[in-house]
Amino acid sequence: MLFVFVIFAKQNSNDKKNLIMNLHEYQGKEILNSFGVRIQRGIVANTPQEAVDAAKKLTEETGTGWHVIKAQVHAGGRGKGGGVKLAKNLQEVENIADEILGMHLVTPQTSAEGKLVNQVLIAEDVYYPGDNEPDEFYMSVLLNRANGRNMIMYSTEGGMDIETVAEETPHLIFTEEIDPATGILPFQARKIAFNLGLSGAAFKEMTKFVTALYTAYDKSDSSLFEINPVLKTSDDKIMAVDAKVTLDDNALYRHKDYAAMRDEREENPTEVEARKAGLSYVDLDGNVGCMVNGAGLAMATMDLIKHAGGEPANFLDVGGTADAKRVEEAFRLILKDEKVEAILINIFGGIVRCDRVAQGVVDAYKNMGDAINVPIIVRLQGTNADIAKELIDSSGLNVQSAVQFKEAADKVQQVLS
Amino acid sequence: MSVLVNKNSNIIVQGFTGSEGTFHAEQMIEYGTNVVGGVTPGKGGQKHLDKPVFNTVAEAVKEVNADTSIIFVPPAFAADAIMEAADAGIKVIITITEGIPVADMIKASDYIKDKDCRLIGPNCPGVITPGEAKVGIMPGFVFKPGNVGIVSKSGTLTYEAADQVVKEGLGITTAIGIGGDPIIGTTTKEAVELLINDDDTKCVVMIGEIGGQLEADAAKWYKASGSKKPIVGFIAGETAPAGRTMGHAGAIVGGSEDTAQAKKKIMRECGIHVVDSPAEIGKKVAEVMG
Numbered sequence: 001m002l003f004v005f006v007i008f009a010k011q012n013s014n015d016k017k018n019l020i021m022n023l024h025e026y027q028g029k030e031i032l033n034s035f036g037v038r039i040q041r042g043i044v045a046n047t048p049q050e051a052v053d054a055a056k057k058l059t060e061e062t063g064t065g066w067h068v069i070k071a072q073v074h075a076g077g078r079g080k081g082g083g084v085k086l087a088k089n090l091q092e093v094e095n096i097a098d099e100i101l102g103m104h105l106v107t108p109q110t111s112a113e114g115k116l117v118n119q120v121l122i123a124e125d126v127y128y129p130g131d132n133e134p135d136e137f138y139m140s141v142l143l144n145r146a147n148g149r150n151m152i153m154y155s156t157e158g159g160m161d162i163e164t165v166a167e168e169t170p171h172l173i174f175t176e177e178i179d180p181a182t183g184i185l186p187f188q189a190r191k192i193a194f195n196l197g198l199s200g201a202a203f204k205e206m207t208k209f210v211t212a213l214y215t216a217y218d219k220s221d222s223s224l225f226e227i228n229p230v231l232k233t234s235d236d237k238i239m240a241v242d243a244k245v246t247l248d249d250n251a252l253y254r255h256k257d258y259a260a261m262r263d264e265r266e267e268n269p270t271e272v273e274a275r276k277a278g279l280s281y282v283d284l285d286g287n288v289g290c291m292v293n294g295a296g297l298a299m300a301t302m303d304l305i306k307h308a309g310g311e312p313a314n315f316l317d318v319g320g321t322a323d324a325k326r327v328e329e330a331f332r333l334i335l336k337d338e339k340v341e342a343i344l345i346n347i348f349g350g351i352v353r354c355d356r357v358a359q360g361v362v363d364a365y366k367n368m369g370d371a372i373n374v375p376i377i378v379r380l381q382g383t384n385a386d387i388a389k390e391l392i393d394s395s396g397l398n399v400q401s402a403v404q405f406k407e408a409a410d411k412v413q414q415v416l417s
Numbered sequence: 418m419s420v421l422v423n424k425n426s427n428i429i430v431q432g433f434t435g436s437e438g439t440f441h442a443e444q445m446i447e448y449g450t451n452v453v454g455g456v457t458p459g460k461g462g463q464k465h466l467d468k469p470v471f472n473t474v475a476e477a478v479k480e481v482n483a484d485t486s487i488i489f490v491p492p493a494f495a496a497d498a499i500m501e502a503a504d505a506g507i508k509v510i511i512t513i514t515e516g517i518p519v520a521d522m523i524k525a526s527d528y529i530k531d532k533d534c535r536l537i538g539p540n541c542p543g544v545i546t547p548g549e550a551k552v553g554i555m556p557g558f559v560f561k562p563g564n565v566g567i568v569s570k571s572g573t574l575t576y577e578a579a580d581q582v583v584k585e586g587l588g589i590t591t592a593i594g595i596g597g598d599p600i601i602g603t604t605t606k607e608a609v610e611l612l613i614n615d616d617d618t619k620c621v622v623m624i625g626e627i628g629g630q631l632e633a634d635a636a637k638w639y640k641a642s643g644s645k646k647p648i649v650g651f652i653a654g655e656t657a658p659a660g661r662t663m664g665h666a667g668a669i670v671g672g673s674e675d676t677a678q679a680k681k682k683i684m685r686e687c688g689i690h691v692v693d694s695p696a697e698i699g700k701k702v703a704e705v706m707g
Contacts, residue, residue, distance in 0.1 A: 143519060145629060148526045148600040180527040221520050250492060251518035284658065295597060296571020296626050299653035300695035303677075306656045307694050315657070348573040348580075349556055382556040382576060404584075405577060406696040 024072040028245030035216035038239040042123030051097035054122040064124035072119040074266040077107035130234025141217040141225040158229035184214040205238040221251035277329040286311025289334035289343045308413040327360025349382030358388035375415040379408040419546040420611045430455040432489035448551040453481040474505035488512040496521035503529040512538035522600040536602025542572035542594035563588015566612030569624035581699025590618045606635040627654035636687035647705040650689040652677040
């Protein structure tokens with residue numbers, strides 16, 4: 001069961017598309033802070049000079065001597081790739097910021113090319129010496145899909161990859177399920193603090209931290225909070241040193257301020273364009289572009305392309321309200337991909353009326369002229385399929401039509417060979 | 418027989434007068450579904466598509482004995498519509514709406530858990546018992562009456578499977594679209610169980626996709642049940658890369674456990690007839706039904 005939980009956490013955290021929205025560390029911390037969760041304070045900077053100014057300001061506000069420079073990209077494991085460094089004076093702040101800004105940061109969660117760093121967070125040093133030893137914990141809040149309730153997953157093993165902890169020391173991971181009717185209860189916060197081995201001031205701080213953290217998750221309509229590490233400082237404060245926050249896209253309509261936090265530089269440009277057109281698009285590496293209605297049929301169509309000897313170039317769900325405009329937009333997106341050697345349109349009309357899709361195909365051709373120079377196989381089935389077929393056939397377009405799924409696959413095979 | 422909906426279901430449409438509600442209610446009525454009215458707050462007392470409009474679900478239950486509801490209410494208000502239906506005593510609540518915030522669904526599923534009702538969806542194509550009742554957005558003509566039950570997370574893939582089954586000269590008892598959201602009212606296992614226990618259903622088609630444990634849970638239940646009724650299975654998303662969501666919020670490969678390959682392996686081990694190509698679902702059904 002625990003393994004399953006960890007998979008959920010990983011699923012959420014790896015996610016990049018359009019049903020959730022990822023935030024940068026500094027944005028996540030802003031949200032946490034607004035709900036009273038204690039955070040490691042910091043100021044975001046776009047240039048080395050801004051970094052130095054931020055460091056000065058932070059020293060004034062917090063009294064911190066040293067500073068931590070942290071690359072702001074949507075990927076975990078930043079420290080491993082050299083994206084998190086300690087600066088002991090302002091010259092080092094400037095040098096390190098200069099080094100990290102503009103670098104392509106490669107981490108275990110990025111591609112081999114890495115991610116371009118556009119911003120750094122200049123953060124206070126919170127590992128200062130004091131009466132007690134600092135300690136690190138792990139904490140996340142997420143949905144348990146098995147029962148439709150949120151839960152807090154936490155561990156004494158902070159600062160480590162949680163998948164590794166789950167594999168090697170699963171008994172050190174705990175979960176606390178939250179009743180939606182009551183929210184987090186005081187005894188649950190105490191249980192968590194006890195399980196983390198805390199006492200005295202740190203215990204009290206932890207109960208406050210956990211309660212505020214869950215409230216923040218709930219009120220911000222988040223899909224995932226992952227705080228790793230949660231730090232107990234040498235003077236027994238509990239704070240979030242890092243923050244991975246993903247928001248539920250479907251709830252952004254009630255959080256306009258969060259919606260504005262989207263950083264499109266972190267996303268695939270074609271996917272950004274697709275989202276704006278209301279299309280669900282995922283860029284892939286293959287040679288056959290596809291346009292399908294419905295996520296399940298789209299995945300099945302991709303599988304079929306593979307069985308026919310091709311590789312899908314994309315996932316593209318034109319959705320339930322596909323009209324001519326959306327189909328044309330979808331066409332344009334697929335054709336932007338130079339690897340595409342053929343296009344398979346597979347529409348089974350339910351909400352989508354096939355004639356609308358056919359009209360879209362025809363209009364797209366007219367509007368785009370010569371731009372479409374790869375073979376197109378269209379398969380339209382379902383509501384108004386007859387009218388659709390007639391529209392396509394009488395248009396004089398250079399498209400091959402298919403009725404059966406198998407037929408479509410065979411035609412893909414033909415054009416590829 | 419059939420499951421969930423039939424010709425005697427008294428069906429109301431929540432979000433009746435909106436454009437989606439109107440379009441699909443018309444289609445349902447044309448199909449011969451027993452639509453007894455609809456609900457649009459503030460429009461009670463009017464007639465729409467020749468059927469009475471009510472302000473509340475409770476009123477519809479009282480006035481026209483509604484027992485089944487289909488919801489087309491926009492995402493921001495859909496969870497409330499589900500809870501209203503459950504509170505009013507509706508037994509089968511079919512939610513088509515896509516894009517409901519997860520937090521709203523947590524609340525709604527908690528609210529209805531002790532009520533005597535079954536939620537189908539959200540973000541699903543609905544339920545159809547061919548020849549009796551179409552309570553959803555599927556193209557009705559694709560589905561012909563027969564002895565094959567269908568359970569699917571995906572709308573259009575359900576139509577695809579039904580079309581293939583029908584082209585083999587067979588037909589459908591009931592097709593259930595359970596939806597692809599992280600929180601759904603009826604799981605794969607529950608839907609499969611309904612159909613396995615239905616006398617008229619001689620074979621079940623179970624269509625899943627990458628992500629989550631629903632298909633594995635259903636497969637394990639099936640094996641434990643000792644049922645001799647054949648199940649034909651397909652899992653979409655063999656080519657989907659890990660870590661990317663494929664349209665449905667639930668469709669993402671997170672670990673080795675929820676890839677298409679891993680799911681198909683579990684299903685095969687539990688005695689399910691798994692097809693690798695989505696074009697071969699119908700053929701396999703014909704084969705196992707002899």
